[in-house]
Amino acid sequence: MSRLSRPRRLLISALGLAGFIALWEVSLRAGLLPGNLVPLPSTIPGVFWAEIADGIWFEVVRSSLSHYAVGVAIGSLLGITVGVGAALVPTFNALHAWLARLLRPIPPLAWIPFAIIWFGVNPTAAAFIISIGVFWINYFTSYSAVRSVDPGYDEVAIAFGQQRFVDRLAKVSLPAAAPGILGGLRAGLGQGWMTVVAAELFGIPGIGQRMMEASGLLATDIVVVYMLTIAGLYALFDALFMVVQRRMLRWQP
Amino acid sequence: MATLSDTPLQDDASSAVLRAQGVSLGFSGTTILQGVDLEVQPREFVAVVGASGVGKSTLLRALAGLIAPRRGEVEIPAGNSPDTRAWSMVFQAPRLFPWRRVRANVELGLEGLSLSRAQRRERALEPLALVGLDDYAERWPHTLSGGQQQRVGIARALAVRPRVLFMDEPFSALDAITRRRLQNELVDLRRRSDAAIVFVTHDIEEAVLLADRVLVLGGGKDDTPAGMRDVIDVALPKEERREHPGFAECVQRIEGLIGTSAANDAP
Numbered sequence: 001m002s003r004l005s006r007p008r009r010l011l012i013s014a015l016g017l018a019g020f021i022a023l024w025e026v027s028l029r030a031g032l033l034p035g036n037l038v039p040l041p042s043t044i045p046g047v048f049w050a051e052i053a054d055g056i057w058f059e060v061v062r063s064s065l066s067h068y069a070v071g072v073a074i075g076s077l078l079g080i081t082v083g084v085g086a087a088l089v090p091t092f093n094a095l096h097a098w099l100a101r102l103l104r105p106i107p108p109l110a111w112i113p114f115a116i117i118w119f120g121v122n123p124t125a126a127a128f129i130i131s132i133g134v135f136w137i138n139y140f141t142s143y144s145a146v147r148s149v150d151p152g153y154d155e156v157a158i159a160f161g162q163q164r165f166v167d168r169l170a171k172v173s174l175p176a177a178a179p180g181i182l183g184g185l186r187a188g189l190g191q192g193w194m195t196v197v198a199a200e201l202f203g204i205p206g207i208g209q210r211m212m213e214a215s216g217l218l219a220t221d222i223v224v225v226y227m228l229t230i231a232g233l234y235a236l237f238d239a240l241f242m243v244v245q246r247r248m249l250r251w252q253p
Numbered sequence: 254m255a256t257l258s259d260t261p262l263q264d265d266a267s268s269a270v271l272r273a274q275g276v277s278l279g280f281s282g283t284t285i286l287q288g289v290d291l292e293v294q295p296r297e298f299v300a301v302v303g304a305s306g307v308g309k310s311t312l313l314r315a316l317a318g319l320i321a322p323r324r325g326e327v328e329i330p331a332g333n334s335p336d337t338r339a340w341s342m343v344f345q346a347p348r349l350f351p352w353r354r355v356r357a358n359v360e361l362g363l364e365g366l367s368l369s370r371a372q373r374r375e376r377a378l379e380p381l382a383l384v385g386l387d388d389y390a391e392r393w394p395h396t397l398s399g400g401q402q403q404r405v406g407i408a409r410a411l412a413v414r415p416r417v418l419f420m421d422e423p424f425s426a427l428d429a430i431t432r433r434r435l436q437n438e439l440v441d442l443r444r445r446s447d448a449a450i451v452f453v454t455h456d457i458e459e460a461v462l463l464a465d466r467v468l469v470l471g472g473g474k475d476d477t478p479a480g481m482r483d484v485i486d487v488a489l490p491k492e493e494r495r496e497h498p499g500f501a502e503c504v505q506r507i508e509g510l511i512g513t514s515a516a517n518d519a520p
Contacts, residue, residue, distance in 0.1 A: 152348050159319060159342045160362035160413070167365070175352040251352045253395040 039221035044228070047221040056210065061229065064196055064206035067123050071130025071199075072192040076185055078131070079138025084181075086139075087146035088165075088173060100139070108133040108195050112202060121203045129199035134188040141187065145180025146173050179252065182245045189241055193234050269330075270295050270416045270449045271316065271340075276325035277478070278311050284323060284478040286312060291468060291484075293417065298443065298450045300460035303470030304511055307479045309453040310345070310421050312470070316451060317342055317419050329417055335367040336376075338413040343423040347402035349394040355405050356381065356390040362413040380408035383445060384438070400431035404438075411446055418448040422455065436462060440491065457511075461487055461503045462494050469510045482510045 004012070025041045027033045039047075051057040086093040086100075108129050115125040153172045157163075162171055174181070200208025207226050214222035269292045277287040286308035293299055301309050315322040317340055318329070329339045341362055349358045359377040368376065381387045384404040386397075394402060403423060410418055424432040436459060443450070454460050460467045466486055473479030485507060489497050 152344070152346070153350065155319065156344065156348050156350070157361070159317065159344075160409070161338055161365050162361065171361070171364075172350075175350070178352065251354075251393050251395075 036218060037220065039224050043221050044224055048225045048228075051222065051225055057225075057229070060205065060207050060210045060226075061233070063123065063204075064200065064208070065233075067126040067130060067199065067204070067206060068192050068196045070123075070127040071196070072134050072188060074127065075131035075134025075192070076138050076188050079135040079184070079188070080142045080181060082135075083139040083142035083184075084146050084169075084173065084177070087143045088169065104136060109198050112199070115199075116202070123204060126196070126199040126204045126206065130192050130195045133191045133195045137188045137191050138181075138184045141184025142177065142181045145177035145184070148180070149173060149176040179249055182248065186238065186241055186245065189237050190234060193230055197230065268295060269293060271451065272326075272328045272330075273316055274326050276312070276315060276327060277323045278308050278315055278320075279323045279478070285473065286470065286480065287324075287478045288480045289325070289468075289470075290481070291316070293449045293451060295416065296443075296447060296449055298452065298463060298465045299468055300464035300466070301451065301453045301468045301470065302455065302457055302460045302507060302511065303479065303482075305455055307470045307473060309455070309470060313342075313419050313421050313451065313453045332416060334414075336363075336372075336414075338362055338366070338415055340417040340419060341410040341413050341415040342419040342421065343403075343406050343410045345422045346426060347394075347399070347406040349402055349405055349409075351394050353394075354390070355386065355392050355394060355397070358394065358405060359409045359412050361409060366413070377408075377412055380411040381405070383411065383442060384408045398431075400427055400435060403427060403435065407439075407442070411442075411448070415448050418446075418450045420450060420452040422453055424459070425455070439463060457504050457507050461489070461500060461507065467507060469507055471511045482512075485510075 021041045024033075024038075028035055028038060028040050048057075082096075086096065111129055111132055112125075115128045119125040119128060149172065153176055154168060157168050157172045162168060196206070197208035197211065200206040201212055203209060207230065211223050211226050214220075214226075271291065271293040273289060273291045276289040276291075277284055279285050289312060291299065301312060303309050311320065314320045316327055316329075318327065319342075331339050349355075350361070353361070356374070356377050359381055360373050363373045363376055378387055378390060381390055384407055386401060386404055386408065389397060389401065389405075394405070397405065403426075406423070410420075424435050427435065440463065452460070452463060464487055466484055468484050469482040470479055471482045485503070487503060489499050489503065494500055
């Protein structure tokens with residue numbers, strides 16, 4: 001199999017996307033797809049503009065972003081802390097190993113009842129749901145990242161007088177595991193978007209709630225506008241994170 | 254014990270920088286090495302040789318205190334200088350921290366000593382210049398060759414101005430040309446460092462080339478742990494040892510001491 005040159009690859013990818021949208025448009029116009037269930041692609045930019053002009057777009061994106069930011073921040077911080085702690089402190093690891101195994105398979109959305117009971121139908125509940133999924137991703141990746149650090153580095157640290165736990169944590173475990181930990185953070189940023197919409201479906205203002213309203217009115221075009229909004233925000237956050245990640249890992253070959 | 258040294262050492266026990274007595278080593282129930290006594294004087298270079306698996310590297314770690322010996326005692330008298338460490342180590346693989354630049358790697362052992370940031374920097378650049386890599390101070394380790402990385406490893410160990418420098422087969426992972434160059438550099442370096450060196454190698458020629466004394470380990474068989482075969486004083490001039498007629502003789506003598514186990518290794 002021959003490899004494609006970069007411009008050629010980009011061109012073909014763009015053609016693939018354009019072809020998909022064209023096929024979608026044509027199928028609707030030809031009556032091959034039911035127009036009341038699927039929006040016309042060509043109407044989407046106009047609807048998008050209307051949402052922005054009404055101020056609705058900014059309003060819902062702002063609320064969703066605030067749930068997202070709080071949920072991702074708390075989930076990441078706790079996930080990394082507990083994961084790194086479990087990897088470095090055998091007693092702590094053993095202490096919570098079964099509890100983790102028990103809780104891990106529970107999907108974040110299964111926590112919605114408790115979220116409502118504990119926090120009510122408000123942004124805190126949404127942030128809580130989001131943080132759960134993000135927590136597990138960061139917990140497992142940072143745990144295995146720290147576990148797979150070459151023990152030879154620890155020996156070097158000890159041989160050069162850095163025996164204290166905090167010194168080894170800051171000078172060996174965290175920097176050596178950084179590639180894995182950052183990978184988990186990045187996956188968590190994606191996971192956060194997956195739960196943000198679901199967490200808002202039960203009435204907390206945000207993108208998810210707006211999508212539910214729209215679907216109730218069969219306004220499929222508005223639903224698609226917000227689907228694309230999520231895709232765009234995810235791409236933006238991911239790109240920004242990649243810049244930070246590349247900078248932090250510039251020591252890698 | 255043969256005593257033909259051309260560099261008379263003070264056999265004053267009180268001045269020793271390392272004292273080991275009756276050291277035995279082992280893993281889970283089995284003793285692999287026993288009865289090692291060693292006293293290292295300031296600036297002395299002691300090589301430890303023996304067949305592979307005899308426990309050379311383990312012995313080195315026990316001498317450094319990185320692992321506890323099964324029996325026996327090791328003492329490295331602490332210095333009273335707050336900006337040096339009693340010992341440091343050069344490992345077989347350079348084991349630089351890839352996330353630190355070369356200079357920061359060399360500074361590792363200086364962190365926690367009473368030195369200002371500027372002093373640390375200065376103390377790191379000094380040994381880097383000694384190994385000829387001061388121009389590489391701000392490079393990342395992966396941009397260096399294997400030989401350069403091991404030079405940084407040596408600079409890192411020298412930066413703490415140790416009284417005992419442990420070297421665990423530091424050149425064995427390098428190609429023959431680089432190895433020989435670093436061996437010559439080490440001979441040179443000794444004149445500019447006050448550290449005593451304990452150097453583990455499986456290469457007898459290397460041991461005879463570099464050391465004042467060679468501690469020969471061997472004799473382990475099935476159930477009997479290995480032990481000290483002898484301590485040979487290398488009675489050769491420090492310069493151009495390889496060309497000295499006594500060089501081959503000394504190497505042969507040590508080969509004979511390692512004896513059967515080395516012969517068994519041959520195909």
